[in-house]
Each structure stands twice: as C-alpha cells, then as structure tokens.
Amino acid sequence: MTIDTRILRSLRQAGAAGVAGTELSRGLGISRAAIWSHISDLRAVGYDIEASPHLGYRLVSAPDRLLADDLLSRLEGSPLIGRDIRVFRETLSTNEIMGKLARDEVAEGAVVFAESQTGGRGRLGRTWVSPAGRGLWFSVLLRPPMLPQEMTRLTVAAATSLARAINRQTGIRPEIKWPNDILIRGRKTAGILTEMQTEPDRIRHAILGIGVNVNLEPDDWPGELRRSATSLRIEAGEAIDRPALAVRILKELDGDYRKICGGGFAEIAAEWADQCSTLGQWVRVRTGGRVVRGRAESLDSDGALLVRNDHGQLDRIIGGDVTVEKSPERPGRFP
Numbered sequence: 115m116t117i118d119t120r121i122l123r124s125l126r127q128a129g130a131a132g133v134a135g136t137e138l139s140r141g142l143g144i145s146r147a148a149i150w151s152h153i154s155d156l157r158a159v160g161y162d163i164e165a166s167p168h169l170g171y172r173l174v175s176a177p178d179r180l181l182a183d184d185l186l187s188r189l190e191g192s193p194l195i196g197r198d199i200r201v202f203r204e205t206l207s208t209n210e211i212m213g214k215l216a217r218d219e220v221a222e223g224a225v226v227f228a229e230s231q232t233g234g235r236g237r238l239g240r241t242w243v244s245p246a247g248r249g250l251w252f253s254v255l256l257r258p259p260m261l262p263q264e265m266t267r268l269t270v271a272a273a274t275s276l277a278r279a280i281n282r283q284t285g286i287r288p289e290i291k292w293p294n295d296i297l298i299r300g301r302k303t304a305g306i307l308t309e310m311q312t313e314p315d316r317i318r319h320a321i322l323g324i325g326v327n328v329n330l331e332p333d334d335w336p337g338e339l340r341r342s343a344t345s346l347r348i349e350a351g352e353a354i355d356r357p358a359l360a361v362r363i364l365k366e367l368d369g370d371y372r373k374i375c376g377g378g379f380a381e382i383a384a385e386w387a388d389q390c391s392t393l394g395q396w397v398r399v400r401t402g403g404r405v406v407r408g409r410a411e412s413l414d415s416d417g418a419l420l421v422r423n424d425h426g427q428l429d430r431i432i433g434g435d436v437t438v439e440k441s442p443e444r445p446g447r448f449p
C-alpha cells in the first residue's frame with residue numbers, strides 16, 4: 115500500500131475529527147515534513163485537505179477523478195477484487211489492457227480503469243461510448259474455478275452486483291435485461307462485456323468489462339443512441355460521485371464473486387430474477403446464428419435463460435441478444 119493510500123485511509127477513518135500530523139507520522143513511520151509533502155501533492159491533484167495546528171489534517175472533499183491510491187484507500191479488509199488497481203487517463207479499451215495483463219499472469223482480482231476509451235467495445239461487436247471523466251469504464255480479471263459452461267453464472271452475478279451497487283449509491287432501482295444489461299426506464303445505463311480464455315474443462319481467465327454511464331449528458335451519445343441510452347445523472351437529476359460508486363461496485367462484486375465460487379449461486383440468481391425485466395416476457399433471442407421466439411420462463415442452475423418456444427419446448431440460451439416482443443396477440447408480460 116502506498117503512503118498516499120495510507121494517508122487517505124487515515125483521513126477517511128478520522129472523519130470530521132481530523133488526525134494529528136504526529137499521529138500520521140508515527141503510524142506511517144515517516145517524518146512530519148514528509149507527511150506535509152504528501153498532503154501538498156494530494157492537494158495538487160484536487161483533494162481539499164484542511165490543516166490546522168489543533169485538529170491536524172481533515173479531508174473536506176475528494177476530486178471527481180479516479181485515482182488508484184484513492185480507490186484502494188476506500189477498500190478496507192482484504193478484498194480479492196480490487197487488490198491491484200490501475201488507472202489510465204485514456205486507452206483504447208480496458209478489456210484490451212486486461213487481456214495483456216492476464217497473459218502476463220497478473221493475479222485475479224486486478225482492476226483496470228480508464229477515464230476515457232477511444233475504442234470502447236460493447237457486446238455483439240458494438241462500440242461503447244466512453245467519454246472522459248463521465249463514466250466508469252473498467253475491467254476485472256478473474257480466474258474462476260468453474261467449467262466453461264458455467265460462465266453465465268459470472269455474468270449473472272456481475273449484473274446483480276452492478277444493479278445492487280447502483281441502487282445503494284443512488285436510490286434508483288434499475289432493471290436487468292438478460293443476461294446483463296442494466297436499464298433504467300427501459301434505457302441502457304450500464305453493460306458488461308465478458309471475455310474468456312477457456313480450456314475444455316476450465317476457464318483459464320475471464321475478463322469482466324464493465325461500463326456505467328454515470329454523469330453523461332444526452333449530447334455525449336451520437337443521435338441514434340440518445341433515445342436508447344441514459345445515465346445515472348440524467349435519471350437522478352444530479353451528479354453522482356464516480357469514485358464512491360466505483361468502490362461500491364467493487365465491494366459488491368467481491369462479495370458476490372466469493373459467494374458464487376463458494377456454491378452460493380442460487381441466492382444470487384434469486385436476486386437477479388427479482389430484478390430481471392426479461393422473465394415472463396415474450397422474447398425474440400438472436401443466439402449463435404439462430405432466432406428463438408417464445409416466453410422467457412426462468413433461469414437454470416448455470417444462469418442460462420430458459421425460453422418456452424412456440425412448440426411448447428424449452429430452449430436453453432447461454433448467450434445472445436434479447437428483444438422483448440409486444441403485439442396485440444402476444445401481450446408483453448404474462449400474469
């Protein structure tokens with residue numbers, strides 16, 4: 115842990131009471147002059163830190179920037195997800211960077227954030243709009259002890275964590291569209307692109323690429339996306355604290371990932387189903403070159419979507435693009 119991470123953690127723990135320079139110096143094993151120099155550096159990147167001879171140092175506010183030291187300082191305990199955090203100002207795609215790190219055998223739980231992406235990728239070859247300083251664009255490296263066919267569990271868990279974190283941070287309750295689109299009032303707010311390297315009987319690594327439209331304004335999207343996308347800021351009517359949301363998501367992901375690796379997928383699946391707007395609907399699913407139509411009935415034990423097709427048979431879908439069908443003969447939602 116860096117000195118900046120430890121200073122920020124101490125300041126946060128002290129809260130309004132502040133922490134004396136001597137205490138920081140003793141706790142960190144560096145001189146008071148060195149503490150002062152680190153505080154000056156933190157102020158230079160936007161932290162408002164009050165210094166008074168009586169109260170010592172007090173953190174008044176943090177900048178709306180993603181800084182690895184800051185994010186690490188807010189993750190207490192020993193999380194797996196977020197044990198190693200790297201932040202880039204601009205990159206093509208965080209999934210791309212994580213792919214390289216994965217091949218370099220970086221340990222699972224590493225997270226790469228970028229303030230902006232020039233080639234952000236969405237599912238099914240789409241592009242993902244990732245303007246600077248307005249969203250959370252990041253990738254998480256996992257090495258799950260799962261079979262390749264169980265990988266839908268990961269995306270289901272990630273969508274559940276993401277929806278829960280958004281709800282806890284903003285009060286908004288998003289819907290989940292199978293398998294892992296996060297929508298608010300039917301508009302896309304966040305998405306997950308899972309990329310994997312597999313062997314016949316194991317997942318070598320999985321990269322969860324997560325994009326959250328946090329403080330985007332309508333003008334941030336090109337015309338055709340403006341009607342189908344939204345941001346938390348637009349929905350909440352106020353700016354959302356990005357670093358705080360980032361940490362909340364990492365904590366929820368960490369808890370849920372541990373749960374599914376420990377045999378607790380059913381509990382996550384129940385929460386997912388509760389927030390899923392796809393179940394009970396008539397759907398058209400484009401999956402692996404074919405189209406399945408029917409009623410989205412349930413999720414199986416691996417997280418696959420079970421669709422009752424026109425012939426009354428259950429079709430098991432492990433990946434694809436779902437469109438909800440609404441027609442007079444086929445009402446949107448079943449009782």
Ligand code: BTN
Nearest residue numbers: 207234235236237252305323325
């Ligand atoms: C989707 O289409 O719903 C998935 C969107 C995933 C976007 C994220 S942003 C961070 C990571 N890097 C990428 O290039 N894509 C994912």
